[in-house]
Amino acid sequence: xxxxxxxxxxxxxxxxxxxxxxxxxQPKHWxxxxxxxxxxxxxxxxQGSGAHPYRVIADVADHGYKCxxxxxxxxxxxxxxxxxxxxxxAERFGQAEVPDWVQEWLGxxxxxxxxxxxxxxxAGKDIAVAQATEPADPQExxxxxxxxxxxAAKRQAQTHVAVGEGLGELQQWIADQLRTGVAGxxxxxxxxxxxxxxxxxxxxxxxxxxxxDEWPARVLALPRELRGEAAMLELGQWVLLAQAWRAxxxxxxxxxxxxxxxxxxxxxxxxxxxxxxxWEVMGHAVQTRRDGMVSQSTWLLDxxxxxxxxxxxxxxxxxxxxxxxxxxxxxxxxxxxLAFYPSRHPLRAVIATQGEEPAEETAGIAAVGFEPAADPxxxxxxxxxxxxxxxxxxLHLGPGRVLEDGQGQLWWRGDExxxxxxxxxxxxxxxxxxxxxxxxxxxxxxxARLIQVETALGKGYPDD
Amino acid sequence: MTxxxxxxxxxxxARWLVGARDEVPVDTLPAAWRDxxxxxxxxxxxxxxxxxxxxxxxxxPADARAAAALPSPRLALVPEAQRLRxxxxxxxxxxxxxxxxxxxxxxxxxxxxxxxxxxxxxxVSLPPLYDEWRAWxxxxxxxxxxxxxxxxxxxxxxxxxxxxxxxxxxxxxxAELLTTRLxxxxxxxxxxMLDALVPALSEADLLLLEGLSxxxxxxxxxxASQLRRRLGRREPLEAAVRDELKADFVVGSSGLIRRRAQxxxxxxxxxxQRAARLLRLQSVGWNELADVLGLTPLGLANALTLxxxxxxxxLVECAAQTAPVEVVRHVLERLLFGPAGEQPxxxxxxLLERLTEAERVALARRGLRESARIASFGSLLAIIPxxxxxxxxxxxxxSAPWRRLTDTLRALAAEPGAARPGWLAExxxxxxxxxxxxxxxxxxxxxxxAGLHPADPALDPLHLNVDLADAPPxxxx
Numbered sequence: 001x002x003x004x005x006x007x008x009x010x011x012x013x014x015x016x017x018x019x020x021x022x023x024x025x026q027p028k029h030w031x032x033x034x035x036x037x038x039x040x041x042x043x044x045x046x047q048g049s050g051a052h053p054y055r056v057i058a059d060v061a062d063h064g065y066k067c068x069x070x071x072x073x074x075x076x077x078x079x080x081x082x083x084x085x086x087x088x089x090a091e092r093f094g095q096a097e098v099p100d101w102v103q104e105w106l107g108x109x110x111x112x113x114x115x116x117x118x119x120x121x122x123a124g125k126d127i128a129v130a131q132a133t134e135p136a137d138p139q140e141x142x143x144x145x146x147x148x149x150x151x152a153a154k155r156q157a158q159t160h161v162a163v164g165e166g167l168g169e170l171q172q173w174i175a176d177q178l179r180t181g182v183a184g185x186x187x188x189x190x191x192x193x194x195x196x197x198x199x200x201x202x203x204x205x206x207x208x209x210x211x212x213d214e215w216p217a218r219v220l221a222l223p224r225e226l227r228g229e230a231a232m233l234e235l236g237q238w239v240l241l242a243q244a245w246r247a248x249x250x251x252x253x254x255x256x257x258x259x260x261x262x263x264x265x266x267x268x269x270x271x272x273x274x275x276x277x278x279w280e281v282m283g284h285a286v287q288t289r290r291d292g293m294v295s296q297s298t299w300l301l302d303x304x305x306x307x308x309x310x311x312x313x314x315x316x317x318x319x320x321x322x323x324x325x326x327x328x329x330x331x332x333x334x335x336x337x338l339a340f341y342p343s344r345h346p347l348r349a350v351i352a353t354q355g356e357e358p359a360e361e362t363a364g365i366a367a368v369g370f371e372p373a374a375d376p377x378x379x380x381x382x383x384x385x386x387x388x389x390x391x392x393x394x395l396h397l398g399p400g401r402v403l404e405d406g407q408g409q410l411w412w413r414g415d416e417x418x419x420x421x422x423x424x425x426x427x428x429x430x431x432x433x434x435x436x437x438x439x440x441x442x443x444x445x446x447x448a449r450l451i452q453v454e455t456a457l458g459k460g461y462p463d464d
Numbered sequence: 465m466t467x468x469x470x471x472x473x474x475x476x477x478a479r480w481l482v483g484a485r486d487e488v489p490v491d492t493l494p495a496a497w498r499d500x501x502x503x504x505x506x507x508x509x510x511x512x513x514x515x516x517x518x519x520x521x522x523x524x525p526a527d528a529r530a531a532a533a534l535p536s537p538r539l540a541l542v543p544e545a546q547r548l549r550x551x552x553x554x555x556x557x558x559x560x561x562x563x564x565x566x567x568x569x570x571x572x573x574x575x576x577x578x579x580x581x582x583x584x585x586x587x588v589s590l591p592p593l594y595d596e597w598r599a600w601x602x603x604x605x606x607x608x609x610x611x612x613x614x615x616x617x618x619x620x621x622x623x624x625x626x627x628x629x630x631x632x633x634x635x636x637x638x639a640e641l642l643t644t645r646l647x648x649x650x651x652x653x654x655x656x657m658l659d660a661l662v663p664a665l666s667e668a669d670l671l672l673l674e675g676l677s678x679x680x681x682x683x684x685x686x687x688a689s690q691l692r693r694r695l696g697r698r699e700p701l702e703a704a705v706r707d708e709l710k711a712d713f714v715v716g717s718s719g720l721i722r723r724r725a726q727x728x729x730x731x732x733x734x735x736x737q738r739a740a741r742l743l744r745l746q747s748v749g750w751n752e753l754a755d756v757l758g759l760t761p762l763g764l765a766n767a768l769t770l771x772x773x774x775x776x777x778x779l780v781e782c783a784a785q786t787a788p789v790e791v792v793r794h795v796l797e798r799l800l801f802g803p804a805g806e807q808p809x810x811x812x813x814x815l816l817e818r819l820t821e822a823e824r825v826a827l828a829r830r831g832l833r834e835s836a837r838i839a840s841f842g843s844l845l846a847i848i849p850x851x852x853x854x855x856x857x858x859x860x861x862x863s864a865p866w867r868r869l870t871d872t873l874r875a876l877a878a879e880p881g882a883a884r885p886g887w888l889a890e891x892x893x894x895x896x897x898x899x900x901x902x903x904x905x906x907x908x909x910x911x912x913x914a915g916l917h918p919a920d921p922a923l924d925p926l927h928l929n930v931d932l933a934d935a936p937p938x939x940x941x
Contacts, residue, residue: 171506179484331547384517430531433534
């Protein structure tokens with residue numbers, strides 16, 4: 001079961017792919033690599049730019065491959081890097097039991113090298129060139145590094161000026177909406193938000209622009225009577241965010257919310273906030289955005305923590321790439337170390353390392369024994385105290401009940417007191433039918449979206 | 465604090481909602497905000513929205529209610545470890561194979577988990593164990609029995625189900641209700657109720673059926689006359705109709721030593737003539753037709769040439785609705801086990817419903833062994849009302865549908881890039897719904913040997929069949 005570098009070179013769609021693959025050869029990029037006993041199959045999990053590691057599989061016999069990344073190059077750099085590593089150091093690939101996701105691929109694919117037939121040949125590509133490291137002369141390299149740093153500092157200063165101007169425009173725009181009436185804004189919310197979002201993009205405030213651009217869809221999904229309240233809440237948070245950024249442009253939270261979050265590589269390189277534990281998938285949310293991307297949110301709950309601790313894995317991929325199955329199914333558990341994005345209220349994370357599949361267990365969250373809070377929104381208020389512009393907070397809810405009022409509005413009522421307005425649910429009657437032992441919901445300032453409940457019948461996923 | 469701030473924030477929100485060009489009057493602001501460095505509207509908005517988030521409390525409306533409790537499942541719920549696979553089946557299976565899989569699980573003592581799947585209120589194709597959940601979805605308590613009061617409270621399909629049950633437990637009350645209340649129902653429901661009489665149709669129903677001969681709906685009159693005929697009553701045909709029927713067929717004989725009657729279709733010149741003939745056949749009984757043609761009822765079933773499938777289908781339906789059950793058995797024999805060269809005649813469920821469950825199982829098993837006309841496991845699902853209790857793998861492996869399935873899998877494995885036909889997953893689901901667990905396990909092994917990977921999602925129903933072979937643990941009382 002061997003593979004030669006010539007094959008990798010022949011499979012690569014272009015020289016660029018080989019160069020990119022060459023940068024992924026170091027073990028630090030791979031959570032694991034392994035091979036099957038008795039089958040010519042290798043696989044690995046590579047840290048890409050998404051929250052979930054990319055799952056890469058290759059057949060070393062017929063040179064078939066598969067990767068979960070959204071690249072439109074076939075094979076992608078991850079597949080090439082996996083095969084390249086195997087060609088150079090097969091001993092790093094320990095024998096392991098074939099995981100389900102590899103089995104599923106094996107089950108779906110056709111035998112015999114269809115992909116090998118489609119390989120574009122070796123012309124114009126050279127694996128040796130792709131392996132070549134950078135500059136030989138240390139002085140020259142140092143000079144180049146200084147040059148790069150200076151350019152980066154200059155760019156950052158320019159960005160600060162541009163973002164400041166953009167936020168000033170946004171605040172002026174908000175003041176205009178208050179003067180002319182928020183009701184008018186709601187009547188023309190898509191076009192108006194689109195225009196100010198475009199200005200924010202021009203001002204390099206990309207993350208805030210995205211929030212502004214996506215907000216109309218959120219507010220229009222609400223019942224008419226809640227839209228005014230939702231508008232005041234959101235506009236107020238934009239003002240707070242603008243003020244926070246002006247006060248501390250380098251604050252990681254403000255920067256992530258206004259310009260862009262840290263890159264995955266930066267998060268993984270940092271050891272500041274890591275948490276290894278047994279995590280359970282609570283639910284998913286998939287949203288197609290106006291910019292043509294699909295965002296996939298996966299909420300995890302730490303089963304070993306004394307108090308409810310959540311993590312959010314956030315992935316983006318182009319809508320044109322088609323529907324993608326969730327990498328993690330609701331109810332699935334994983335023993336993993338998560339690296340959290342730097343924040344005063346760490347929530348968004350990526351999987352840094354993942355252990356073996358934990359033993360199957362059916363006990364639900366209620367069995368973990370989290371103490372239910374007297375105020376169901378206490379966690380959200382703590383979140384707001386740290387990040388006043390926080391738009392979503394995951395909540396663990398203790399024993400309670402789902403109810404429906406005369407207007408058809410759903411509510412959660414805690415056995416220990418407290419109530420929450422709930423977002424509409426498919427099969428709403430079903431979730432009202434039995435007392436809840438526990439529930440997990442995502443609160444957005446106006447209502448909570450139930451994503452997991454547990455009753456005498458077991459676990460259910462209202463949003464799946 | 466909330467009591468004071470709340471109304472002030474409400475006033476601010478009301479102001480911003482409609483818009484205001486002048487500055488916010490200081491005396492309308494909460495006292496603590498009046499000393500602030502700025503009274504800029506956007507800053508006030510930021511303060512106000514945060515206050516609402518921190519101080520806001522959700523007050524449950526007094527009229528908020530929970531739904532009625534979900535009725536307890538009759539059987540054990542699909543266990544947690546199988547639920548993910550079960551949910552995949554919910555999404556993948558068709559309207560034909562899904563109820564069949566539910567029937568299989570029910571036969572093993574398992575019921576779907578309501579959080580994975582809940583029946584629609586009007587879905588009558590499901591096993592009766594889901595009746596309580598269907599009634600619950602209609603926000604009704606399922607009625608256990610029927611009387612003059614509850615007659616109007618139940619849904620049409622539930623009324624039919626209860627009438628069928630009442631006919632077994634209290635035939636006198638059932639007859640009384642039908643006699644006095646049937647006429648009050650709309651024509652479609654009267655028709656539905658007549659169908660509910662079929663499983664236990666007896667001489668005792670003749671009085672009711674006679675009474676319907678003057679019903680205001682033509683469809684009800686026709687259905688009642690069909691049921692009367694099924695009970696052996698003959699309805700006199702007018703001479704003109706007899707003549708027309710005679711002209712519709714060609715009666716001859718074949719065979720040199722043993723002469724055998726043959727009944728074929730007369731050649732008609734125009735489409736309207738052919739349409740009129742089919743219409744005539746829909747309102748005539750099997751026995752009367754045999755009389756007209758000078759044959760016994762069984763003799764007619766034997767003499768049909770069955771060489772025009774579309775026309776023959778009308779005769780088959782006539783047999784299903786009006787012929788004695790011996791004729792039905794004979795017709796089915798001919799349809800399923802006729803000579804290979806004969807064109808298959810399409811037939812519906814009404815013919816099979818005349819047989820007992822045991823007869824249908826025996827027919828399906830024999831069909832699997834001998835009939836070249838059972839081309840798929842999907843078509844077998846229409847014959848068999850419940851999974852096989854016994855079916856050795858050898859019998860399955862020798863059948864034509866199995867050979868087609870495994871041959872296709874081998875061809876796919878040998879031909880890289882070939883698209884998998886859409887029927888393949890549906891066929892596997894049909895097998896999974898039919899087989900006893902031991903045979904299902906062998907089928908699973910054979911299908912993986914033929915080219916399917918064990919983790920292939922198409923095999924999910926078979927895995928469920930095998931994994932849920934064991935009876936569930938006894939439920940706590």
